[in-house]
Amino acid sequence: MPDDLYQRYMAAHRANQAHSDACTTCTAATRCPDGQRVYERFARLQDAYLKRQRDQRRR
Numbered sequence: 001m002p003d004d005l006y007q008r009y010m011a012a013h014r015a016n017q018a019h020s021d022a023c024t025t026c027t028a029a030t031r032c033p034d035g036q037r038v039y040e041r042f043a044r045l046q047d048a049y050l051k052r053q054r055d056q057r058r059r
Contacts, residue, residue, distance in 0.1 A: 009049045012042040
């Protein structure tokens, strides 16, 4: 079973993708306020997950 961080990371990815698909104001270069919030959550969780992966490989 995937761990909690991975679950949250994937949920944030799905939310970001869903928002990007549905929002008519967001573009690749600019995001609406809601899109920016969703993207920032995804980016933070992705950074945390990838950092943990790197740290585990170094052990």
